[in-house]
Amino acid sequence: xxxxxxxxxxxxxxxxxxxxxxxxxxxxxxxxxxxxxxxxxxxxxxxxxxxxxxxxxxxxxxxxxxxxxxxxxxxxxxxxxxxxxxxxxxxxxxxxxxxxxxxxxxxxx
Amino acid sequence: xxxxxxxxxxxxxxxxxxxxxxxxxxxxxxxxxxxxxxxxxxxxxxxxxxxxxxxxxxxxxxxxxxxxxxxxxxxxxxxxxxxxxxxxxxxxxxxxxxxxxxxxxxxxxxxxxx
Numbered sequence: 001x002x003x004x005x006x007x008x009x010x011x012x013x014x015x016x017x018x019x020x021x022x023x024x025x026x027x028x029x030x031x032x033x034x035x036x037x038x039x040x041x042x043x044x045x046x047x048x049x050x051x052x053x054x055x056x057x058x059x060x061x062x063x064x065x066x067x068x069x070x071x072x073x074x075x076x077x078x079x080x081x082x083x084x085x086x087x088x089x090x091x092x093x094x095x096x097x098x099x100x101x102x103x104x105x106x107x108x109x
Numbered sequence: 110x111x112x113x114x115x116x117x118x119x120x121x122x123x124x125x126x127x128x129x130x131x132x133x134x135x136x137x138x139x140x141x142x143x144x145x146x147x148x149x150x151x152x153x154x155x156x157x158x159x160x161x162x163x164x165x166x167x168x169x170x171x172x173x174x175x176x177x178x179x180x181x182x183x184x185x186x187x188x189x190x191x192x193x194x195x196x197x198x199x200x201x202x203x204x205x206x207x208x209x210x211x212x213x214x215x216x217x218x219x220x221x222x223x
Contacts, residue, residue, distance in 0.1 A: 087152075
């Protein structure tokens with residue numbers, strides 16, 4: 001079973017920020033928090049990952065709670081191309097990676 | 110640096126035939142994961158392999174399905190005696206042997222069983 005829980009769906013207006021939450025209350029010390037997204041009819045693609053500190057890259061920001069039991073993926077300005085299913089997963093070495101159902105993000109023009 | 114290559118992109122088989130799906134990981138990656146995705150559903154874990162070893166195959170059906178990742182060459186997901194229920198998109202992902210390292214996914218193989 002997936003170790004993370006996410007809302008099934010969210011909506012955002014175009015060009016507004018989007019905060020996608022993820023709960024992972026059973027996270028262990030060696031688990032990295034990863035986010036991937038899957039556009040329609042495509043394979044998943046990596047978005048961002050982190051361990052304890054907040055992370056920024058060209059696609060998004062990742063805010064990790066101090067107790068690491070939750071995290072938030074932040075898209076600073078949603079575009080229509082950001083409409084996708086977003087998956088939050090935990091990854092540690094030498095262990096399978098389980099994806100939950102993810103959050104389906106709709107972007108409204 | 111080429112990404113994860115999966116072939117074929119589309120594979121059509123008749124019931125009872127064999128399907129072989131290939132996945133070439135990114136250069137330098139020694140970990141491979143296979144996932145199955147039915148329409149409108151999420152990614153279901155199948156198997157996790159390292160070079161020449163199966164680390165976790167808890168998501169593989171007990172019969173007809175097998176996977177390998179030889180020392181040389183691509184990883185192969187093999188489905189014997191396919192049935193209509195095997196029709197799905199099959200994705201593989203690879204990663205480096207580094208703790209917490211990100212996954213790179215291929216474009217998938219769409220298997221259709223007639």
